[in-house]
Amino acid sequence: MSNFWHDKHILVTGAAQGQGLTEAKALYSLGANIIAIDLAAPDQPVWNDLIHHCHAEPQRLMVRAQDVSDANAWSELADALKKQSIQLHGLVNNAGITLRKTVNQTSPEEWRRILSVNLDGAFLAIHYLSPSMRAGGSIVNISSTAGLTGYFSAAYTASKWALRGLTRCAAQELADRHIRVNTICPGLVETPMIHKANAVHNAEQAKIFHEGNRQATLLSRGAEPSEIANVVIFLLSPDSSFINAADIPVDGGMTGGGIYWRIGKMTGNL
Template sequence: MVSFQLAGRTVVVTGAGQGQGTAEARLLVEAGARVIATDLAADVPAELAALSSSSGGALVYRQLDVADAAGWSGLAQWIQSRGWRVDGLVNNAGITQRSRLLDASVDDLQRVYEVNVAGALLGIQALTPLMASGSAIVNVGSVAGLTAHYPVAYTASKWALRGLSQVAAMELGPQGIRVNTVHPGFIDTPMTASAKPVFRRATLAEIPLGRTGGVEEVAGVVLFLLSPLSSFVTGAEIPVDGGQSGHGGAKSVSDALR
């Protein structure tokens, strides 16, 4: 029976050192995959160290700056040297920048773009040659990529990532490689923990489910998109946002009329 089980498959997860990335790595290990978890830190982050020690070698950590082409090349060579292929790539690494439109600089846009968009492109370019038919790529976008969210550099990067994902799905489809995008909403992560209380209150007011999401809820969708259960799904964009992007701001109007 087709299942979530990924035994014998190797999946690379970027930005795996905390929050959402760690949850994705953990769930993939539990599904039987070998996970190559990457992040900026030279030493294995604490959460991953615990997972690595209990996984029986199913999780391997590698330092990686996703904006560094040479780093990606080195990772690909390291994987090849072990005789592994790549069955999945999760482009999860991302940064934010909260400048408003009239305050944002070109440097702000460039810095966020290099990680959120160019990092995903470099990963696809480096690891696709190691993939066979049946492999899958999941790019982690954001509800900001589906709306006119206010932090312009971050929002622009996530809209750009959508375009990259669609082109990749089209170009890699003939090789049997699927490419899909997950768009998390307001998820409890170290990144969102720094948001101002007023931002949290206003955002919760726009979420039909009335709560923040958990990292495991995003990881579950990522697992589905990497598994054989989604074998005919490519070019899809799946919001994991409690309904936030679905109403186009109508919730505030509806609530005001009650």
């Protein structure tokens, strides 16, 4: 396995910070060539951590500013990769934004923006890049526990459920080329986004939100980003060669029994 990654190109969206940053750094450390996509311009400080991490062999890192919801940008990137004779082994559709608003609180413009990033971004990446991916490659879409159950955040939930459907469609289409497509559904992950307040939830409510998620998790904690990255690496590697069109919760037991665990605690049965 130590030699597996050295000639592999992996594209990670949302790679400048948070979970995507951790995934990109981990894959680089294994020896992969990383194409890192994020909205921020390459000269912005948000990229410093990844660039510093890759300083030993900077030629193995390509940083690109791109809105994942921009179809023209994906088309241009696909053309550029072809000109450089780069065939992707892996695609990690990690970029995502959240909005903790209900159906009636969410404006049509907010609805469209959330879906354009969380769902359209993954669709466009697969649409433009999968035709030139290596046979035997792997695509990993990052959904959420919100895509496995009911969650009050309307646009976010809809986007994450739909991403699971996209995974299944793409897996069927690409199977003959032995390109696998799977979904990871993280629960509470300790990144800045989980602590962020918005127009509906102030800083105190954000703390309550975090604590509620922690209490609904059997392991009573949030995941470290590296724990999600480990599953991404697994799904990109030959170790997962017979896993396809699957949803993999990486949530500390939240969807597997978190709700009834809390009830058991309250009733004294656990």
